[in-house]
Amino acid sequence: MQKDDKTAACLKSFLYPDAWFPTGNKQTEETKAAILICNGCPIKRECARMVIDSLDTTYPIKTGIYAGIRLANTHSGDQGGAAGLRARYDALRKIAEMDTLA
Numbered sequence: 001m002q003k004d005d006k007t008a009a010c011l012k013s014f015l016y017p018d019a020w021f022p023t024g025n026k027q028t029e030e031t032k033a034a035i036l037i038c039n040g041c042p043i044k045r046e047c048a049r050m051v052i053d054s055l056d057t058t059y060p061i062k063t064g065i066y067a068g069i070r071l072a073n074t075h076s077g078d079q080g081g082a083a084g085l086r087a088r089y090d091a092l093r094k095i096a097e098m099d100t101l102a
């Protein structure tokens with residue numbers, strides 16, 4: 001979730017911000033709604049880039065939903081372990097590198 005861009009769809013949505021930080025491993029209706037909102041977000045690409053850029057910092061983003069991709073569960077950290085997290089970063093990398101005209 002991007003908090004500093006007023007065009008972010010998550011900031012305009014009817015969902016509570018917690019929807020982007022699911023605590024269980026289940027795919028709830030709220031989680032699905034957050035992912036759908038991300039998929040229509042005008043700054044989806046920038047959001048994915050923010051996560052990828054964080055990997056070079058002291059505090060890489062490891063939890064939450066960004067650009068429609070759910071990273072690890074906020075509390076258990078379990079979404080397929082390290083391999084699952086790597087696959088999700090790869091998916092975010094692809095979104096971040098998408099051509100905006102495509």
Ligand code: SF4
Pocket residue numbers: 001002008009010011020037038039041042043044047048065066067068
């Ligand atoms: S892609 Fe999703 S999490 Fe990122 S700014 Fe847009 S709505 Fe928020």
